Amino acid sequence: MKNNVVAAATFALGLSLAGGTAGAFEIEGTGLTIGITPTISSDYLFRGVSQTQNRGAVQGTVDIQHSTGFYVGAFVSNVTFLGTNARQEIDALAGWRTTLGGVSLDLGGIAYTYPGYRNPEGSGLYDLQYYELAVKASYEIPSLPVPVKVLGAFNWSPNYQLETGNGYYLEGGVEIGLPYDLTLGGRFGYQWIQNNPRWGSPDFANWNVTLSYKFSDFVLTAGYFDTDLNRRECFAGQKICDARGMVYLSRTF
Template sequence: MTTRIAAAAAFALGLTFAAGTAGAFELEGAGLTVGVTPTVSSDYLFRGVSQTRNRPAVQGTIDIQHTTGLYVGAFASNVAFLGTNARQEIDALAGWRTTFAGVSLDVGGIAYTYPGYEHGLGAYDLQYFELAAKASYEIPNLPVPVKVLGAFNWSPNYQLESGDGFYVEGGVEIGLPYDLTLGSRAGYQWIQNNARWGSPDFANWNVTLSYKFSDFVLTAGYYDTNLNKRECFGGQKICDARAMVFLSRTF
């Protein structure tokens, strides 16, 4: 399946279903596992910053993985950036997943695109590419499941043509009784050309609680950054602390 077809399928699924955790099915004889993750949420935050100007988002993800660990995928969402005509984001993903000494590893790349977006004379491009590495490890012999996570992303020319961009993130997930999961993440974004990007380097963090019932998962969370209004992309309110809700359906 080509990236273009995968992205279109993800977007269509995002418009059709309300979900956030996908089931997966196998294509017999091909060695492929296909996962689909449609999502609805009260906002679309990327590293703590709203991509929809504090409005709801409808999203979809498709993930196709071979038994070798190689995978391709796509993500789609509505977006709304002040002063642009960008209305949708479609990302293409590819990489390799494996497990070594109990550590789950994922290395690959992500291309962030905004179909239909037109940047006028003197404007900078929204589209960019990142190399990404993620790792997770479930700590053994604890009374409850505890997983620690880490991630590192690097772009040679970050969004708005702002030069090198580096992002690091760490987190934890704790399995609780009654099908509850408590999670937390903290990350930091460095940008080479802050004036062009629109904010200083910044930190973000969140705490979430998820509840699985029947075929659904309901997640509520608190999200924040260390950017004040003056520092936030020309005085916007897209970096403020906020509560968010996600509704998920597994199928």
Template structure:
């Protein structure tokens, strides 16, 4: 693993632990709830595509929510993209959560950033950083939860124009503290040539269980992109099994 990737992993762990040591708890007087989730994963998949060249990832998420439903958060992970010097991703999140007629809603925005990434003039590289507006909804009728989401970017990653992503899913609570989940999503990109692939579908099936305070998840992930359609013939869009372990403080 290259030095920058090690730095990215350390940053993700540090972000999680620093926030956790500050207190994963409720500040009742301020109306705040703070959650911290460190994760170790066999890969970092984003919409079915590996962000780490099929290598493991160390990640951290921080979520701070006010009693009014407004929240801010951050996510960090190591990454690796062929032909770039990007070694870490740090995202900023903000939005509002509420429940209407039993439907949980999450309306917000996500800024995807890659500290240290450079695309010098004349290099032929485009900007990795971008922004999305996001709307999520879920409804639970035990033991089933249904989920849906839509994300919109006015200028998607690699300056590839308008990007729209929709996703639907279901989670089913099973005996023995198991949860069976499934997701199906589709990504539209305005400038497919600049992005590096056609519009694509992705899906996954997962099983998770809680062991003490940890959540262990294993699953199957895939896209409908062939090898020749995947960013110049890379293997990062192929079907794979994945395992990840997380804990929310």
């Protein structure tokens, strides 16, 4: 299992630092467009909570979309969860993208998997794997001095991670285009979980403010991330819900 993580990390890092054709590329005659985005990051935060015990992450995303708007994709990252043997996350994504009245819509689903993770009988551990249905929307406000995009998302799982019942996540945000290829962004989200005692925290909010700089085929992002969970509320007192600065570098192909 560890060899798989090292191989995925090496692959993603190699893509991130090597040369190549910028932007997604089309397969002629098929209507398919493929995009690859490797990332190296100082942490892996999911809804404001560290998935790597406050350590760095090497990640990769693959997106394959047809001209009809239907797409499939995958995301891979290293992870570390206290008290488990999970070392990698591989997510499968599928859905449909379209534009209506200037609003970009993405209707899809995400399956979160952790290959190699074992939940021994009688251990008291619950299943990490789960899936969500997701709706995302974005709209660029016209006739403004600078580009301004508003974003929204809603995710629902009928049986959230650790078998905690219904999980609902609502998020809104804004992105503002600035001179010198800079983008200022902000997000605010809220997570509801049916079985909070099993999950390990109350329902919680998270937010972030980021500044991104695009150069060549790369995007460098630095930001501030936080949740409203205090140490006592954060998964048996772990230090993975605290405010933090984060930086990550992505390359698009």
